Amino acid sequence: MAKRVTAETLSRRQREISVSEFFAKNRHLLGFDSLRKALLTTVKEAVDNSLDACEEAGILPEIRVELDAAEGDNRYVVRVTDNGPGIVEAQAPRIFGQLLYGSKFHSLKQSRGQQGIGISAAAMYGQLTTGKPVSIVSRTGPRSSAYSMQVVIDTNTNKPKAVGKKKLDDWDLDHGTRVELELEAQYMKGRQSVEEFLHQVAVANPHATLHYRDPHGAETDYVRGVQSNPVAPSEIKPHPHGVELGVLMKMLQSTRHATISQCLSRDFSRVSPQMAVGLAKRAGIDPKARPNTVVRKAADKLYQALNDSATRIRPPSTDCLSPIGVQELLAGLTRGIRAEFYGVETRRPAVYRGNPFQVEVGLAWGGDLPADDLAKVLRFANRVPLQYLAGSCCITKAVMDVSWRNYGLTQSRGALPSGPLIVLVHLASVWVPFSSESKVAVADYDEIRKEIKLAVQTCGRRLGQYVKRKARARSEARRREVFNLYIEEVVNSVEAITGKDQKLFRDRLLAISRRKTELAGMLEEQDVSTDELEACENVLVVDPNAEALVAEDAEAVATEHLPPPLPVEAERDPGSQLELV
Amino acid sequence: MTSDRLKIPASLDAKAKIEFLAKKTIAMARREVDPYVDIPSRTLSNVTFSKRRKIIEMGDATQRRSLFNLNQARKYMQTLLVARGCTQLLDEQKTTSIRDLYYMSKHTLADGKENTFEGQEESDPIIEDLEVTLGALREELHLFAAKRGSVVGPLTLVDAGDVIDLSRMGSGGWSVPGIVEPETIRFVGHGAKFILLVEKEAVWARLNEDKFWKRHNCILVTGQGQPPRGVRRLLYRMVHELDLPLYVFVDNDPWGYYIHSVVKQGSIGLAFESKRMAVPKARFIGLSSFDPAAYDLSEDVSIRLNDQDRSRAKEILNYEWFKARAWQKEIKNMLSAGVKWELEALSSKGLSFVTEEFLPKKIADRDWI
Numbered sequence: 001m002a003k004r005v006t007a008e009t010l011s012r013r014q015r016e017i018s019v020s021e022f023f024a025k026n027r028h029l030l031g032f033d034s035l036r037k038a039l040l041t042t043v044k045e046a047v048d049n050s051l052d053a054c055e056e057a058g059i060l061p062e063i064r065v066e067l068d069a070a071e072g073d074n075r076y077v078v079r080v081t082d083n084g085p086g087i088v089e090a091q092a093p094r095i096f097g098q099l100l101y102g103s104k105f106h107s108l109k110q111s112r113g114q115q116g117i118g119i120s121a122a123a124m125y126g127q128l129t130t131g132k133p134v135s136i137v138s139r140t141g142p143r144s145s146a147y148s149m150q151v152v153i154d155t156n157t158n159k160p161k162a163v164g165k166k167k168l169d170d171w172d173l174d175h176g177t178r179v180e181l182e183l184e185a186q187y188m189k190g191r192q193s194v195e196e197f198l199h200q201v202a203v204a205n206p207h208a209t210l211h212y213r214d215p216h217g218a219e220t221d222y223v224r225g226v227q228s229n230p231v232a233p234s235e236i237k238p239h240p241h242g243v244e245l246g247v248l249m250k251m252l253q254s255t256r257h258a259t260i261s262q263c264l265s266r267d268f269s270r271v272s273p274q275m276a277v278g279l280a281k282r283a284g285i286d287p288k289a290r291p292n293t294v295v296r297k298a299a300d301k302l303y304q305a306l307n308d309s310a311t312r313i314r315p316p317s318t319d320c321l322s323p324i325g326v327q328e329l330l331a332g333l334t335r336g337i338r339a340e341f342y343g344v345e346t347r348r349p350a351v352y353r354g355n356p357f358q359v360e361v362g363l364a365w366g367g368d369l370p371a372d373d374l375a376k377v378l379r380f381a382n383r384v385p386l387q388y389l390a391g392s393c394c395i396t397k398a399v400m401d402v403s404w405r406n407y408g409l410t411q412s413r414g415a416l417p418s419g420p421l422i423v424l425v426h427l428a429s430v431w432v433p434f435s436s437e438s439k440v441a442v443a444d445y446d447e448i449r450k451e452i453k454l455a456v457q458t459c460g461r462r463l464g465q466y467v468k469r470k471a472r473a474r475s476e477a478r479r480r481e482v483f484n485l486y487i488e489e490v491v492n493s494v495e496a497i498t499g500k501d502q503k504l505f506r507d508r509l510l511a512i513s514r515r516k517t518e519l520a521g522m523l524e525e526q527d528v529s530t531d532e533l534e535a536c537e538n539v540l541v542v543d544p545n546a547e548a549l550v551a552e553d554a555e556a557v558a559t560e561h562l563p564p565p566l567p568v569e570a571e572r573d574p575g576s577q578l579e580l581v
Numbered sequence: 582m583t584s585d586r587l588k589i590p591a592s593l594d595a596k597a598k599i600e601f602l603a604k605k606t607i608a609m610a611r612r613e614v615d616p617y618v619d620i621p622s623r624t625l626s627n628v629t630f631s632k633r634r635k636i637i638e639m640g641d642a643t644q645r646r647s648l649f650n651l652n653q654a655r656k657y658m659q660t661l662l663v664a665r666g667c668t669q670l671l672d673e674q675k676t677t678s679i680r681d682l683y684y685m686s687k688h689t690l691a692d693g694k695e696n697t698f699e700g701q702e703e704s705d706p707i708i709e710d711l712e713v714t715l716g717a718l719r720e721e722l723h724l725f726a727a728k729r730g731s732v733v734g735p736l737t738l739v740d741a742g743d744v745i746d747l748s749r750m751g752s753g754g755w756s757v758p759g760i761v762e763p764e765t766i767r768f769v770g771h772g773a774k775f776i777l778l779v780e781k782e783a784v785w786a787r788l789n790e791d792k793f794w795k796r797h798n799c800i801l802v803t804g805q806g807q808p809p810r811g812v813r814r815l816l817y818r819m820v821h822e823l824d825l826p827l828y829v830f831v832d833n834d835p836w837g838y839y840i841h842s843v844v845k846q847g848s849i850g851l852a853f854e855s856k857r858m859a860v861p862k863a864r865f866i867g868l869s870s871f872d873p874a875a876y877d878l879s880e881d882v883s884i885r886l887n888d889q890d891r892s893r894a895k896e897i898l899n900y901e902w903f904k905a906r907a908w909q910k911e912i913k914n915m916l917s918a919g920v921k922w923e924l925e926a927l928s929s930k931g932l933s934f935v936t937e938e939f940l941p942k943k944i945a946d947r948d949w950i
Contacts, residue, residue, distance in 0.1 A: 490657070498603050512610065
């Protein structure tokens with residue numbers, strides 16, 4: 001029989017687990033579970049931070065990503081430089097060296113990062129795998145000088161330590177930040193690669209200029225397609241429907257307001273003072289009670305009152321969202337994807353569980369896209385590309401829900417459509433419901449799925465009109481061919497029967513044939529005229545032949561400005577269609 | 582778009598009719614009308630059974646075939662090609678088979694992929710279309726079908742100038758040409774009392790070998806299945822010009838009934854020919870569904886009806902010209918028995934049963950429909 005262990009013995013083994021220790025054992029939760037993914041996650045976190053920082057500061061982002069092979073197997077250096085506002089020196093260690101430190105977790109505002117884990121996790125990963133700390137260079141403006149430092153993380157205490165602080169007298173940027181870290185990683189092109197990520201960032205962020213140098217020294221540049229930053233999202237207070245019990249209790253504890261009713265009406269959005277009093281009474285709490293005296297049981301009642309369907313609370317205001325925008329999305333699509341038809345749709349904001357969100361969809365069809373593959377879905381949450389777990393993502397499911405056959409594409413049951421198609425879906429929200437901590441897939445909320453579906457359908461209908469019109473044009477041409485072929489036989493026969501040359505007869509028949517094939521096309525098109533579709537501001541049609549000409553010209557002028565072709569998915573596994581992005 | 586129906590004057594000869602069609606086509610193009618032909622419908626819905634004349638007659642319904650309709654363009658083109666072929670035959674005063682016409686008109690189109698006709702089964706119906714459209718018979722267009730069918734018996738005729746005695750034709754008989762119009766075939770004399778049309782060539786050969794026709798003074802004809810137009814036209818002429826009764830001897834199944842009905846009333850597809858081919862006085866001598874019982878045939882030589890037989894039987898039950906009580910009884914009896922009988926089944930009673938007993942008794946008993 002096993003020897004009994006006393007609680008005292010056990011207690012000696014129980015101790016605080018440092019966040020970094022936790023991370024070391026649960027790296028998959030944060031996107032560092034494979035060498036390939038570690039590289040991608042690191043780049044992604046750095047780029048997200050850079051974009052957020054630039055936009056918050058009102059600076060048009062210009063970001064440079066460089067990858068270098070370092071000494072040793074599977075060692076790479078990631079260097080990301082931005083022209084953002086820079087980081088105050090005193091803050092830098094905590095930003096890069098402490099998990100769960102950041103400005104974003106506590107605010108309800110649309111931003112790329114949400115939890116303050118990202119870049120510090122990457123720094124920690126680098127340190128854990130190579131022993132080398134993250135290096136930072138930053139400068140906050142032309143009048144201050146740049147500094148450099150390295151941030152070492154004490155993995156026991158989750159405390160960062162700055163070492164090797166230096167002033168740099170000449171840094172080539174007036175303001176900005178450079179992060180450099182070495183990590184154990186694997187570099188591969190193709191699906192779920194750094195290239196693919198940056199390409200998608202370029203599509204969803206047409207206001208950003210991106211430079212990229214891969215470990216072999218090959219450069220790729222994406223020059224910005226629009227000249228202004230997106231409208232800065234505003235911060236909002238939480239909506240009662242989006243708050244969980246625990247959060248509610250925490251808010252009651254930490255509020256700076258003196259009474260329950262004040263707390264409810266001022267810390268939450270859409271709760272009037274009158275309504276606050278009613279809610280407190282319904283929960284059996286004195287509206288004038290101090291919030292921090294509310295016990296758990298009463299808080300639970302309050303929580304129930306807030307979510308009671310009888311309590312009519314207006315949906316949250318949605319002006320806090322910053323969609324990419326119709327013209328911007330078109331600019332992004334055209335600079336990243338060589339297609340023939342582009343269509344975009346921005347839905348009006350909607351709400352899930354008290355959180356405002358907004359869906360945007362872009363379609364690119366035809367052109368250089370592979371005609372026989374399944375459509376590719378580019379998923380974005382707050383402008384950040386999502387590259388993993390496509391199959392379980394709400395976005396993918398919504399795209400599959402749509403009956404693409406209605407729009408002239410082929411689609412097997414329960415699958416993505418096939419054809420030369422890219423479907424871009426952007427979900428903007430103050431709080432994107434990710435299905436896991438690594439933020440790679442959107443959780444399946446009915447409201448979100450429905451909005452995505454509606455947006456995709458709107459775009460799909462326009463695409464369908466275009467595809468059908470094209471097919472019709474083709475069939476008209478074929479019809480004319482057939483008629484003209486038979487006309488020859490008919491004319492020859494009539495000539496043989498009448499014994500006369502019938503040139504005039506032939507010309508007349510050919511004229512009827514021409515008229516017939518034009519007229520038929522127009523008659524069928526009454527539902528949607530060509531002009532109507534092309535005049536629609538949500539649609540851009542590129543004549544494939546004309547584009548070739550333009551491209552030739554452009555090549556002579558500015559080769560480096562040409563978007564690279566979309567990454568080819570060489571390793572597409574037919575067995576796991578759902579995993580395809 | 583309601584254009585006038587294209588009507589071709591009946592008074593013209595065949596060549597002039599084709600020319601008329603061509604000129605109309607040119608005129609349509611000049612008026613910027615899509616060229617078309619109106620083809621009398623050769624369908625069940627466009628035939629009526631004339632109770633007075635007891636033949637199937639074609640109605641007035643036509644189907645328009647246009648050049649500028651993707652579903653009809655090919656057939657329209659083919660119709661003109663056939664017309665052109667016929668003009669050529671008429672100009673050169675030659676007569677040829679419908680198979681020859683197919684080859685005359687067949688060539689590859691300019692795109693190098695498609696042929697004007699992909700097979701004779703494509704050109705044959707077009708020829709029939711042209712016949713009804715022009716109101717000109719195949720013979721008038723200088724066409725004939727592959728010949729089929731044989732005759733023996735006490736009959737002398739002139740065939741393309743040769744005097745032929747059909748009682749001296751050996752075992753094979755005289756084969757019936759595709760065209761049997763008076764210009765080619767003339768009857769000289771006969772000693773027959775009736776005509777017997779046999780569906781099966783094998784049974785015809787059996788009767789010929791037994792010299793049934795000699796003993797019973799009949800003209801023995803086979804059409805090898807559904808009789809071709811030459812045989813039907815010959816039967817019509819013999820019945821009318823020689824004033825002889827015609828007995829039809831077919832298998833006891835829906836197809837046998839229908840062979841008799843085509844000889845008697847005409848067919849749906851060639852309803853326009855009924856008046857010069859149908860023999861309303863033709864008599865169905867057998868095999869009746871009541872015969873096996875009456876003549877004590879063994880069930881062993883019957884064949885079970887299949888689904889196709891049943892549905893065809895039910896179909897013809899509804900035809901106007903099968904509404905006579907005797908026919909309804911006949912067909913329903915077959916359906917309730919659930920079996921069919923081939924003519925050869927009679928041989929189970931002995932090789933000469935059919936010639937010695939069955940046919941003589943049926944005729945003597947006037948046991949026909």
